[in-house]
Amino acid sequence: DAEITQSPRHKITETGRQVTLACHQTWNHNNMFWYRQDLGHGLRLIHYSYGVQDTNKGEVSDGYSVSRSNTEDLPLTLESAASSQTSVYFCASSQDRSSYEQYFGPGTRLTVT
Amino acid sequence: AQSVTQPDIHITVSEGASLELRCNYSYGATPYLFWYVQSPGQGLQLLLKYFSGDTLVQGIKGFEAEFKRSQSSFNLRKPSVHWSDAAEYFCAVGDQGYGGSQGNLIFGKGTKLSVKP
Numbered sequence: 001d002a003e004i005t006q007s008p009r010h011k012i013t014e015t016g017r018q019v020t021l022a023c024h025q026t027w028n029h030n031n032m033f034w035y036r037q038d039l040g041h042g043l044r045l046i047h048y049s050y051g052v053q054d055t056n057k058g059e060v061s062d063g064y065s066v067s068r069s070n071t072e073d074l075p076l077t078l079e080s081a082a083s084s085q086t087s088v089y090f091c092a093s094s095q096d097r098s099s100y101e102q103y104f105g106p107g108t109r110l111t112v113t
Numbered sequence: 114a115q116s117v118t119q120p121d122i123h124i125t126v127s128e129g130a131s132l133e134l135r136c137n138y139s140y141g142a143t144p145y146l147f148w149y150v151q152s153p154g155q156g157l158q159l160l161l162k163y164f165s166g167d168t169l170v171q172g173i174k175g176f177e178a179e180f181k182r183s184q185s186s187f188n189l190r191k192p193s194v195h196w197s198d199a200a201e202y203f204c205a206v207g208d209q210g211y212g213g214s215q216g217n218l219i220f221g222k223g224t225k226l227s228v229k230p
Contacts (some may be wrong), residue, residue, distance in 0.1 A: 031216060042222035043157075048214075056213060084149065090156055098217025100145050100207035104156035 002027040003024065006105040007089050018100055019078040021108050023091030031094040032074040034058075034066060036087040043090070049074055050097060081112045115140045117206050119221035126194050134189040134224050136204030145207030146187040147218065148178055154197045160202075163187065165225045174198070199228045 004025040013019050023032065031068030034046040047066040055066050063085060064078045078085055088109050092102040118137045126132050138144050145164050149157040161172025168180040178189045187204060202225075205218040 040222075043220045045217065048217065050216070069147075071178070092157075094216070100216065100218060101147070101159060101162060102157075103216055104158070106156045107154075 004091060004093055004103055004105040006108050008108060009106065010109045011111070013081050014111070015081060017026070017081050017110055019081050021076045021078075021091075021110070021111065023074050023076065023105060024046055024072055025091075025093040025103075025105075026072065027093055027095070027103060028071060029103075030071070030096045031095035031102075033092040033094075034064070035077045035090045035092065035110065036060065036085075037090060037107075038087050046076065046089075047074075055064075064101060078110075081110075083112050086110060086112045115144070115206055115208060115210065115219050117204050117219055117221040119202075119204055119224050121224045122137045122222075123225045123227065125224050125227040125229060129193050132189075132191045132194045132198070132226070134202050134204075134226070136187045136189065136221060137185050138187065138206045139185065140206060140209070141210070144184075144187075145209065146178075146180060147207070148172065148176070148187075148189050148207040149203045149220075150174075150200050151203065157203060160189070171224075179197065185219075194226075194228055196230065198227055201225045 005020045033048045035043045044060045049068040091105040094102045114138045118123045148160040151157045161170045175212045201223045203223045204221040208217040
């Protein structure tokens, strides 16, 4: 069965370190998204991609970067982790820009100490 | 710009009671509407979606939602709640604007459902 996976599921890191969260989907979807979820804020879009070599900033992109070198993967990098980036991160994918329906991964809980 | 409002942050219902979760959207034309559920410690799962046609939409786990254009609403309902329905519920609208984010979803802030035994 097709799926979307995230790794690691839990991560503790120190302030200032570079961290990369992995997202891998086997749906063969064109679109991929990264969200963060924080109490009181719901889901906030960090970055998204509509295809290979395409990346776009979402509403909370500062301090994060992504790259899309193939269809299956969209890794999220925190260049220099900050305590404000402690959160739960979700990756999602959708078929294309006309389908809208997104499939979500299980999430990564990141703690920055 | 399109937006979604879920007026209730937290709702508690008794097991076996009926449930209605509210969702209001802002968009001039026919919206694409979604309800997702998030169980504790898990990702979001699609419950149901509305694109066009019959305004009463059936979803998984016994949920349904009704699109009411006159009220700009897409409320989620279930006739009898089970303890396993305790979760957070998110309403979303598809971004159909002409900007670079067409194809994305705009999420409400969620409603947390607690179920009393």
